[in-house]
Amino acid sequence: MLTNIFELVYLRKARIEKLDWERMVETPSVADLYALLPGRTMQAVGRRAKWILVTLDAGWTLAVHLRMSGQLLVQGPEATPRSHVHLVLALADGRRIFFDDERKFGRVRLLDAAGLRALDASFGPEPLDPCFTPGVLGQVLAGRRVKIKVALLDQRIIAGLGNIYASEALWLAKIHPLRLASSLTQEEIARLYSAIRQVLAVAIENQGSTLRNYRNSYGESGQNQDHFQVYDRRDAPCANCGTAVMRIVVGQRSTYFCPTCQPEV
Ligand SMILES: [Zn+2]
CATH class of the missing domain: 1.10.8.50 (Helicase, Ruva Protein; domain 3)
Structure with missing residues (x-):
């Protein structure tokens, strides 16, 4: 299901268009997120456990946990985010990524390489991984x-x-x-x-x-x-x-x- 996002966001520079529920950002601080995310290029979308991992350039990874009600939606430039959309990332080609989360349990982390390793190490094996026997x-x-x-x-x-x-x-x-x-x-x-x-x-x-x-x-x-x-x-x-x-x-x-x-x- 994530390949849909991958095709659409590949190599597009992101900026934060809306963030109205700051508690969704677990790390770094919201100020640091605003400083670090804009202009980053999205290179791949993957997954670890229930975290969606968007690989960015310069060693950063945007990790998103949808939790109970969260949805990541790729929208065109004309779409208006409804009130449950608490994060909007605008891409260089005019498309936007909406994080729609009615119950506000979803979480976002911007991780450096060490942060990504720590996230990875906190989970057991992936059942669809070839190494899982x-x-x-x-x-x-x-x-x-x-x-x-x-x-x-x-x-x-x-x-x-x-x-x-x-x-x-x-x-x-x-x-x-x-x-x-x-x-x-x-x-x-x-x-x-x-x-x-x-x-x-x-x-x-x-x-x-x-x-x-x-x-x-x-x-x-x-x-x-x-x-x-x-x-x-x-x-x-x-x-x-x-x-x-x-x-x-x-x-x-x-x-x-x-x-x-x-x-x-
Ligand atoms: Zn039976």
Whole structure:
């Protein structure tokens, strides 16, 4: 989904056109952001965990966390930002990047190389990275006496897997969400590894899923919510066995599973 932004902003100099919610800027100070960002050239857009990383020239990186309701939208010069747009970056060709964030939980950091390394080091492996293998998954779960559903949502253990996909992956791997991470057998870890890769691949193919307000950078909604097997399907028949899907709350997050396919051993 981010390649859309990448194509549009590549090699365009940025300046700050609007910033009316200064608390979104975690680092540096707002004054320093105004001093350092204008004129920077955007070179690439990537991601680490749930941070969107815009690589700028001179070793800087603009990191954006959308949190609950944030959206990054690429707009033409004629677009008027609605009141929920708290940051507007204007590009040299007249396009603007809107950070639309109704609930104001989104955050922005301008990082130097050391800051970027620290951000990177604070997260576990990325499940779609080529270096992520069943062995790596086994290593990060080894000895973790926490529920597997909780472990999968802990970004320090494994990065970039959200609540929906944790439920979906555990269903696909036939693992009960309350099992301790440390109790998984090698075979279960191998199944979970494949399941994580599979649910994320399908999600990307269907362009995202956040139920209420997901939009890609062109403002189009995702389609993936039509493809859930258990998430948000309480009492619906399991696609595998027909048993009614159950909902429980684990670590304060809704968790869906099939009590037949995912027995709590
Ligand atoms: Zn089932």
